[in-house]
Every structure is written in C-alpha cells, then in structure tokens.
Amino acid sequence: MLNSTKEAVILLGESRIISDRRHSCELTENGKIRYIINSCVSDDMSVIQIGRTFLKEGIRHRCEVKGQTVTYEQKSTCYENGIHYDIGETFKNGSFQLICKENGVAVKEAVILLGESRIISDRRHSCELTENGKIRYIINFIGCFNSNGSAEYKPGQIWTEKHIRYQCSREGMTRVLGCVDGNGLFIELGHDVLMGGTVHRCYRIKNTTFYHRFISRFTMILCPNPDFDKALIH
DSSP, rough: OOOOSSSOOTTTTOOEEEETTEEEEETTTTSSSEEEEEEETTTTTTTTTEHHHHHHHHEEEEEETTTTEEEEEEEEEEEEEEEEEETTOOOEEEEEEEEEEEEEEEEEOOOOOOOOOOEEEEEEEEEEOTTTTTTEEEEEEEEEEOOOOOOOOOTTTTEEEEEEEEOOOOTSSSEEEEEOOTTOOOETTEEEEEEEEEEEEEEETTTEEEEEEOOOOOOOOOOOOOSSOEEEEE
C-alpha cells in the first residue's frame, strides 16, 4: 500500500519515527511481512493518524495519503471569532471582507451600505445613490494640503507655513495650532507670549490667522520673595 524506505532497516514488530512519520514492520494474518507508515509525528511528538487533521497554537497539522506515499503538512492559520482560517482564505466580519495572510488577518475590502461612509487607513469609502438612480462607490484620500497645493499631509501630521503651524485632523481637515516666529518660538492660537520686552501674538479673524510682534509698553518687576518670584506688570 505505502512505499518503504531504503535508508533505514526496521525489524519485524519494530516501529520507528523517520522524517516526521512513524514506520512499522509487522506480520499479517496470512503470514506475510508488511512495511507500513501508520501515522505522522509533529515536532513536539504529537501523533497525527493518517487522514486526520488537528489544530494547535494556530498551526494546522495534517497527515494524509497522496498517491503511494504519506505526507505530513504544517500550515499557519488565522484565528478570528472562534474560527480558524487557512492562508489565502477570505471571510466577512461586520462591514469588512478580511483575508488570512502569513502575518495575520488583513482587510481585503470594505462592505459599505448605501448612504454609509467609512474611514479605512487614509481613505474615506462612501456608497451613494446618484441622481440617475445608479449606485456609486467612491474612495477619497483623507488628508490636507498646504496653501498652494504643492504638499500633501496625512491625518495627524503637523507642518509650518508662513509663521503658521497646522495639523491635519483625522477627518482630513486643516486645523491651526498657533504661530511660530523666526527663531522657532511657538505661540498657541489666541495667546500672547512676552519675551525680552517683545509681545508675540497669534490670533484669528474669521478665516485668517495673524502673527504679530511688538514692543511691550509694560515693564516686568520681579519681587524679591524668599518663597517665590512674582511678576508684576506696571
């Protein structure tokens, strides 16, 4: 039934593990000597009977007959919601079509309902009904651009342009954080910073952000207090 090996000599009644398989030499009822492979053996010495499959720590072990030989296979699987999936197998979880890969589960595509919109990575996926009654699937980049559109920023990124510091929000909206002077001093939007007699001001009027600096008409006097220094403005 099964092929033998020339590399090892197995005595009658003996059983030996060779190349992940258990080889045996036995006497049949009609008095003939039979050499068989009756099971597979994993690295941790677990025995897998021919035709059986079992899962252990995310690895699928399979022992089966192929032609005139017995093969032992170990394959990685993905475990999701109580189910094991083979590499390359796809399955659905909520609104996402997932795929099992060598390094784990990945999103293959999103299932977006009509009128729904979802953010996946740096893209917004939308499903909408057009005026002529057709369903349209739209994928838009979520990000921000500088004033002349020459630079592109992903959500969370911060950049400075013409003394103004911006941040790109998760929704792809440009948000003003504050102002920056020529030496890198940051002034939060709506605040003043007094340094060396110069006031640095960052403020916004309607949709325009302004950065101004001017000499302060106030003087700073430090009060000699043993416990703390208190600044008085006169």
